[in-house]
Amino acid sequence: MSASVNHQSIIITRLTALWALSECALGGMMHALKIPFTGIFVGGLAVICIALISFHAHSVFKEVMKATIIVLMVKAGVSPHTPVPAYIAVSFQGLLGAFIFSVSKNFKRSAPFFGFLAITESALQKFLFTTLIFGKSVWVALDIFVKSVLEDLHLPNNISFSFWMITAYIIIYAAWGLILGIFISGMPVALDKIKSENIKIEKASVIFNERKNKFKWLSYLLVLSFIAIIFFIDGKINHVVYIVLRSLAVTMLLFVIARPLIVLLINYLGKNKKEDLSQVMNLLPKIRSYVAPSYTLAKKSFNGINRYKYFILYLIHFSISDNIDE
16 A cells, blocks of 8 residues: 555544544533534534545545444444434435535535535434424424414414424525535645644543443334334324324334334444444544644634634644554
8 A cells, every 4th residue: 555545544534533523422522612503513524524535535435435334333332322313414414425526526616515415404304303203293383383473463474484494494504504615625725734834732631432232122022012003093092192192103213213223234334344443433532632622722823703613624634633643
């Protein structure tokens, strides 16, 4: 393996570790540091990592999908209670990035498109799963409630509040995705500039604990029986009671049945990637130790939006720099 290929492989492994960290622990760490807009940063960092993996990969589709499976394996092992939508979001973003960046070799043009689609999908998914769990009744109830409030205030009430709420939410996310994509398109140049400045930070040692979860087959049988009964009695009990029981049944189906099956699928797909998984897991404590110093450095040097921009740039720079011990 040439030095150039080996160097790119190391960068991709470290970006995969950073992506895994963002999925499993970054949100809690940023919250502890009192960094605002945590949700935006965590979702955005995953998109950034996928894009940068594509930028450094020789075989884009293969490398991005490999990184996606490893991140899913880390997520399943470290955060066993991760909900099903989170696995779907990671899988979708990875597959979308692999497809877009493998089809288009122009990184500057592809990054805004990818950011727009990836972030917009995360907004759409929230409403799709809410509808799946609670049914359309939740939006009907919301419209009825808002309509009654508007009537009391003698305001126009012939609108669908849920429709406009969902539309506004998706537009905000789509706009953020486009802005993020534009930012990503200039990241390689920005990271090269930071690298030339030879900035140093002190790294703190952080312990990263892996947790395991054991499932009992009896619980599967009980849950499946409950779900079967609920759907069998459709129309035979009070409508409100049925909505509550249906929501509970769908939730149990997603969390108790679907999630373990997804984890089994992830482990099957990653059965030949144990060595890569081990490398990523070993890097997690080191990558994690850069979060606080990166924010401190950005906070000391910049104000306003540039503080958060350089926090991300510093975090990525230190995560992929050559002075990390392998």
